Amino acid sequence: MDLRQLSYLLEIAKQQNFTKAAENLHLTQPTLSKMVKGLEEELGVTLFDRTGKYVKLTDAGIAAVEQIQIIMQSVQNLYTAIEDASNLKTGTIKIGLPPVISSVFFPRVIAKFQKLYPNIYFQIVEEGAKKVEGLVLDGSLEMGVVVSPVDAEAFEILPFLNQKLALVLHREHPLAQQPSVPLQKLRNEPFILFPNSYAVRNHVIRACRSIGFDPDVVYESSQWDLLAEMVAANLGISIMPEAICSKIVNPDCTTVELTDPSIPWELVVISHKVKYQSYAMREFKSFISGLTAE
Template identity: 45%
Template sequence: MDIQHLKYFVEVARQRNFTKASQILLVSQPSISKMIKSLEDELKVTLLDRSERQIKLTDAGAVVYEQAIKILQSVEDVYDSVNELVQVKKGTIKLGLMPTTGVLLFPNVLAGFKKEYPQIDFQMVEYSAKQLAIKVEQGDLDLGITVLPVNPKLFDAIPLLSEELVVLAHNEHWLAERESVRLSELKNESFILLTEDYALHDVVKQACMQSGFQPTVAFKSSLWDLIGEMVTAKLGISLIPWSMVSRFNHRNVHAISISDPLIEWELVLIYRKNKYLSFAARTFIEYIRLHMF
């Protein structure tokens, strides 16, 4: 048994298909099949159930898969550790951001960091909060900028920003005459929310339920601008972070504070626990700790 055996086996298990695994690994399908058969012969067990169209792990296969993931991660950590020694103050950080929040929070921070560490580069991608957590957990991203709650068993989280949610309503809506409102007063309103992919969707629904009502959701969207347009069209109200209000200033909308309960939107930097972090990622974490407080 060697690392290559385990690598091929893990990829086939992930893809549940020899052909897809061979395309990802850039290795011929017969070679992969031979490697896995050799592994099965060595362990004297069947690892893959090939009887169905989609390959499944046997009970023994599931055990080997779990251990193989740990072994491959350990090997990757060895290479990363050596690479850190060779390339001090160099590297690439794979950073995930939520749409808009990166623009609101990070330009100055990133500019300052790049000035101090010019040889550390960023690969930045946008995902919803829930997708970001998954990508960080799977190791596709080193760090993620997301919102609470996150699983404390999986992630370490560094607080970045905490702000209140406010109600966004059309200027002709009865709320526009109010400076503040209790959330329970909105039980008969139509809500325009982000889709379930976004943590804010769950935050709003949970707050409404704790205030004694199930919100009536008229529309859902993954686009902030579309939500603003629907509020402008008098199709409902929305709850948004205070920092987002300026985005809608040109529209006929008004922001109203929520007096009870206080609904906080907490932005955090997350990284996976018990996973090796490169010099570059650790340096950025320390930079954030020093400059965000």
């Protein structure tokens, strides 16, 4: 049996007459009767009592019609759910964000998107950038926001934010009043950085090594505000993204441009290059593209 045949049974039950049902279904009465007879043989029961002027459902027919109505409603629900998803009325986006990024940027981005699509929900997984890349590759996440560079052969990459890392100093540090500070002048400073799993730290280490020294990391924390407080306590210097530096409110901290070399900090949105992308996810990526174009 198929859905078409089930709909025919409902029409017969509604009209209580094979001829009238056949007219409404644009079938011949013998064709409809033959179809019903075949279904009765398949099910091993009699569905209609044909002895009177009007056909009536048997007990088995009543039970069958009740279940057919449930089936037809479920099929309609299926089509409605698909239509809602394709029209972005509903959906869930599972996205990975390193903690530094999630605390600074994405709450505002998500809030703007959900004003447009209030029934699109986000499931946010906070992990380091490398972990996020792995979760996108194995399909555990639909998309992630990480620090460039990433493997262009494995990921579809969408630029999101392009900034630099800046130097955070205690306000009484000898370099605090300089308009900019060459990285080389920090050779003998105690560094306060994010942990090894954070892309920000890796960028700092690479830049220092490129000019001939390994930074002396005396403290580390995954919380940018704690890093800032340690600088405010004059325990060392730190290097953070400009966007995070702008959120530091402790008056004992000051931010200075870092040069020679400057250290880029480019955020990109990544997704798997070949896996299926949901309607909601595609629209969210389009929304992000619009933000970066502004």
